[in-house]
Amino acid sequence: MKKKNSMPIDMLHFEQQLWKQGFSRVMGLDEVGRGCLAGPVVAAGVILPDDFNCAGITDSKQIPTHALRCQVAERIRKEAVFYAVKECSPQEIDTHNILQASFLAMQKCVEAADPTPDFLLVDGNRFTASLIPYECVVKGDTRSASIAAASILAKVYRDELMYSMHQLYPWYGWDTNVGYPTRTHYAGLEACGISPLHRRSFRLRTDKVLTTAPRNGYES
Structure with missing residues (x-):
């Protein structure tokens, strides 16, 4: 047909x-x-x-x-x-x-x-x-x-x-997911915590806050 x-x-x-x-x-x-x-x-x-x-x-x-x-x-x-x-x-x-x-x-x-x-x-x-x-x-x-x-x-x-x-927060896979919810992104949140660029009002599946300093001494 x-x-x-x-x-x-x-x-x-x-x-x-x-x-x-x-x-x-x-x-x-x-x-x-x-x-x-x-x-x-x-x-x-x-x-x-x-x-x-x-x-x-x-x-x-x-x-x-x-x-x-x-x-x-x-x-x-x-x-x-x-x-x-x-x-x-x-x-x-x-x-x-x-x-x-x-x-x-x-x-x-x-x-x-x-x-x-x-x-x-x-x-x-x-x-x-x-x-x-x-x-x-x-x-x-x-x-x-x-x-x-x-x-x-x-x-x-x-x-x-x-x-x-x-490059500054390499733990979340933003080079591929650009911030969208993926397995890699959630794994980074669970392991490292919430960065200053995360949306606190969204469901991030963790209350942990990132304590590792960003690369190159960057601060948001």
Whole structure:
């Protein structure tokens, strides 16, 4: 039985509809790291030009390697009308909760833009109250070029941050899990305890606090 042919997704469909309505600074917003045990939650906001080439732009998780994501991210940074990458620390996550911290990181991206965006396309099914009109797009990183571009920039930034933090706190396997809950990560927590980069409000399976000094004398 032959498979039905599926039409390719028009990754600029949402943006084009908004441009036709007169919006000129449509910002796509996405975040990464919500499910991690350690490290910040990172958001990115991207405003694309109307002649942007969408080749290779998709959900960051569907791009197979970090090196390829870096290449695409470099093109986005060069061609975007505007982009920003912002984060909320583990301490902000513990204070506000992970959902609100994700919204806060996105809002930081919006506030960094000058002029202000006139419409927001937000990945997911909900967003915080905003004076700027917005639309939530479920699985937006596979349906909207500006959201996908934001997901790529956010993931590249956060992964590289966690790779560098692995050099300082090598016990948790952040060079491979980038802070997500894995067997290696939990084993490191059990053996060494909670680092300053861990989210205390998350289920870490231990109350032990890290007493070993970070490498290179680093202190958070």
